[in-house]
Amino acid sequence: MTRIVRSLAELRDLTRDWRAAGATIGVVPTMGALHDGHLSLVRAAQAECDRVIVTLFVNPRQFNNAEDFAKYPRTEDADAAILSPLGADVLFVPDAAEVYPPGHATTISVSGVSEPLEGAHRPGHFDGVATVVALLFNMTQADRAYFGEKDWQQLQVVRRMVADLHLPIQIVPCPAIRAADGLALSSRNQRLSPDARARAALLPAVLLDTAARIEAGGTISPTLAGATVKLVEAGLSPVEYLELRDAESLGEAQPGRPARLLVAAWLDGVRLIDNVAVTLPAQG
């Protein structure tokens, strides 16, 4: 039975008892609208931790676009129902005043890794993410936190912040979960029309094809340009970015280091993001 907790005081009572009993705590931060991607994070947490807290908070501060915030799906009852059979201990659903006390004035910023790609296209987004994630870590007192690799840059921003602030928590990355046609699961996919949903699988297909071409030694700029044209011609437009980056710093990709190919593109009024690993050929 998953207990729904709304107040920090109640959560603190629980976590104090758990910690006193020597239990390890895992947290899965979510904005709700739970799908199999989230559930895979919950299962990973349950496999490794004695207690699991799923947080559900649609964080206003990480939306740079008021319409996106307003349209973000809110389905708490369905979320609780979908979570229940898994046996997570707590669904923590704080309201904004519980997360941000009156007069809240503190922001956590991570320079470098948060600046390109999503950071460039969604001003303030990663300040909002870093801040709320640190708050949720402190509120839940978790030992481990589970994040999906679908939001690759977010994962690297959170890792950097945790290392930099010496937060006593381990970040556990989990692979993106994909539909049968390859589309990475996302709460925003619900907003695609059936026709657009059918075409959306082109995004991961192009990513994988582009990664394969680069791994086979294809010249990077023309390969990315060709892939962008393919996406735009199929109606995935605009392509906000399609870039090969260092997997950890999100700076320039370096031969001999893990790289990542990342994309953001619009389809049917919905902004989709995805990414895949790229193993760069050793420098000739």
Place this chain on the structure above:
Amino acid sequence: MTRIVRSLAELRDLTRDWRAAGATIGVVPTMGALHDGHLSLVRAAQAECDRVIVTLFVNPRQFNNAEDFAKYPRTEDADAAILSPLGADVLFVPDAAEVYPPGHATTISVSGVSEPLEGAHRPGHFDGVATVVALLFNMTQADRAYFGEKDWQQLQVVRRMVADLHLPIQIVPCPAIRAADGLALSSRNQRLSPDARARAALLPAVLLDTAARIEAGGTISPTLAGATVKLVEAGLSPVEYLELRDAESLGEAQPGRPARLLVAAWLDGVRLIDNVAVTLPAQG
């Protein structure tokens, strides 16, 4: 016997054992050059906590002025000697690479309370303070942290940050410790010539006199202007600010709320700060 610890790994081993044994941990963050003000914080921590960690770290990121950073006194051996009879458990002396891991990119900013006064005159200072204080809290895993009221605005910035980030630590303010002539103890006082040191007591004297005049109903602006002239004429110049502020928000002072009179002034090439409480007359 106070144990000197330089590595975070060693500190974490200690604090893990302490916490497992149910001990409460107090931390006294310092930049060294310890004087009776710091020792009063250590004694307060020892009275309330099972274990006490004194941190000694001259944080480069909170100095907006390279010369001030270079000139800041560094007296680790003397600090260890002065601390030893008190029986603090640990003197934590990390180097900069231990505090800021390679590639460190994370900053904590507190808007509002950090902006006027010190914030206006020392750009970036409170970002540096907030960030390093959060790092030290996370590194030490302390339950309580002790700060002197001499750095009044710093105390309010730290309190705001702790509330905003839900840091699981209690901030304990302790009164400024003053020399017999009233000058608040500060590591920077060492840099005053004997003549300047003798004149420095005018600073708290003028503060107390000004507070008394305001409490007696004196009009604020002319009272502050008169006090500024008095300081400047005695060689305490420039006066960077002498202001009456709300004691908590550092915004405009409000009748019926605790207020604080705060000053920063230069003497003999040394920047001195001080503050006193003011009880505003009820609004007429």
